[in-house]
Amino acid sequence: MRTVEWNRDKVCLIDQRVLPAEYRVLQLETPKEVAWAIRDMAVRGAPAIGAAAAFGLALAARRSPARDRAGLWRDLEEAAAVLRAARPTAVNLAWALQRVLNRVAAESDPQGMRAAALAEAQAIADEDVAINRRLGEIGAALIPDGATILHHCNTGALATVDYGTALGVIRTAHEQGKRVHVLVDETRPLLQGARLTAWELQQLGIPFTLIADNAAGHFLRTGQVDIVLVGADRVAANGDVANKIGTYKLAVVAKENGVPFYPCVPTSTIDLSTPTGDDIPIEERPAEEVTDLTFRGKPIAPAGVRVANPAFDITPHRYVTGIITENGIAYPPFTVTLKRVVLSTPKRNKDAAATAPSC
Ligand code: MRU
Numbered sequence: 504m505r506t507v508e509w510n511r512d513k514v515c516l517i518d519q520r521v522l523p524a525e526y527r528v529l530q531l532e533t534p535k536e537v538a539w540a541i542r543d544m545a546v547r548g549a550p551a552i553g554a555a556a557a558f559g560l561a562l563a564a565r566r567s568p569a570r571d572r573a574g575l576w577r578d579l580e581e582a583a584a585v586l587r588a589a590r591p592t593a594v595n596l597a598w599a600l601q602r603v604l605n606r607v608a609a610e611s612d613p614q615g616m617r618a619a620a621l622a623e624a625q626a627i628a629d630e631d632v633a634i635n636r637r638l639g640e641i642g643a644a645l646i647p648d649g650a651t652i653l654h655h656c657n658t659g660a661l662a663t664v665d666y667g668t669a670l671g672v673i674r675t676a677h678e679q680g681k682r683v684h685v686l687v688d689e690t691r692p693l694l695q696g697a698r699l700t701a702w703e704l705q706q707l708g709i710p711f712t713l714i715a716d717n718a719a720g721h722f723l724r725t726g727q728v729d730i731v732l733v734g735a736d737r738v739a740a741n742g743d744v745a746n747k748i749g750t751y752k753l754a755v756v757a758k759e760n761g762v763p764f765y766p767c768v769p770t771s772t773i774d775l776s777t778p779t780g781d782d783i784p785i786e787e788r789p790a791e792e793v794t795d796l797t798f799r800g801k802p803i804a805p806a807g808v809r810v811a812n813p814a815f816d817i818t819p820h821r822y823v824t825g826i827i828t829e830n831g832i833a834y835p836p837f838t839v840t841l842k843r844v845v846l847s848t849p850k851r852n853k854d855a856a857a858t859a860p861s862c
Pocket residue numbers: 547548549550593655656657658659662663667668669695733734735736746747748814
């Protein structure tokens with residue numbers, strides 16, 4: 504199945520909290536349950552949470568008892584606010600909700616609004632898969648045969664509706680018959696690399712080696728990495744990139760060692776209304792995510808320690824070689840080239856980002 508899909512009036516998700524030990528599918532019946540799944544990271548990754556939120560709004564439309572347009576609109580706005588608040592950094596979440604609201608706003612009666620909400624959510628999900636395939640083709644052109652690729656977090660099928668972004672590039676290169684090897688950062692504290700990326704690569708038969716996050720600098724300095732590929736949760740207008748905590752360190756060390764560093768993003772992750780990385784909200788997550796690991800059966804930290812747990816960091820654009828999108832690769836100066844790749848997106852997406860709901 505896809506990571507997120509609509510099935511018989513429910514939102515179905517692969518529960519990413521329990522992989523790889525267990526493959527479990529959640530069936531969600533209310534927008535509040537979808538918001539919970541996003542917050543608790545049962546579903547995660549910027550494109551996947553965007554699609555999940557869009558389906559959450561379709562659920563809200565289905566379940567609302569409202570019989571008139573104004574009542575249904577109120578219920579949808581309320582549900583959108585709950586979903587939007589679930590995670591603050593990935594712009595795809597707000598983008599997808601706005602796109603569904605814009606489509607619904609064009610309808611004149613509740614029946615049309617309900618149908619439109621689901622149709623738009625489904626379109627977002629279907630387009631995500633097609634976008635990732637295109638992005639994969641474009642990015643794979645940068646991967647030489649025999650390349651070793653350093654990858655952070657999880658950007659595969661699980662982080663999207665299907666196929667993946669940075670991992671999609673790697674997958675395309677592999678499908679093209681190139682021999683690639685992936686160094687998989689474990690990605691503390693929630694171990695998306697060790698748990699999810701390793702699981703996906705294993706299923707795809709793509710050779711990889713799991714490394715502790717702290718080892719990445721060693722591999723970069725000793726010439727064992729040809730290219731660094733990551734995803735992103737939001738790209739600011741100047742090319743600053745918000746991505747999983749630890750990305751900034753990788754980018755700096757990559758530049759120091761002359762290794763190219765490319766975030767791979769659908770254009771829905773590029774937020775031209777956010778001028779710089781300093782304007783991107785960084786999600787702070789619960790302390791238990793850092794402390795609730797065990798080492799030889801015992802907690803890894805003394806009880807009651809103070810913890811800081813920012814989920815993302817900002818990589819300033821000077822460390823970014825280029826940004827791979829489904830519309831081509833943006834190179835510096837990003838203030839010019841990011842506009843170009845966003846504006847070459849098919850019209851429907853642009854409208855969604857630009858139009859305020861009119862109810
Ligand atoms: O906290 P997460 O696991 O949702 O963070 C995910 C990432 O940082 C990914 O790199 C990003 O969302 C891009 S996924 C295609």
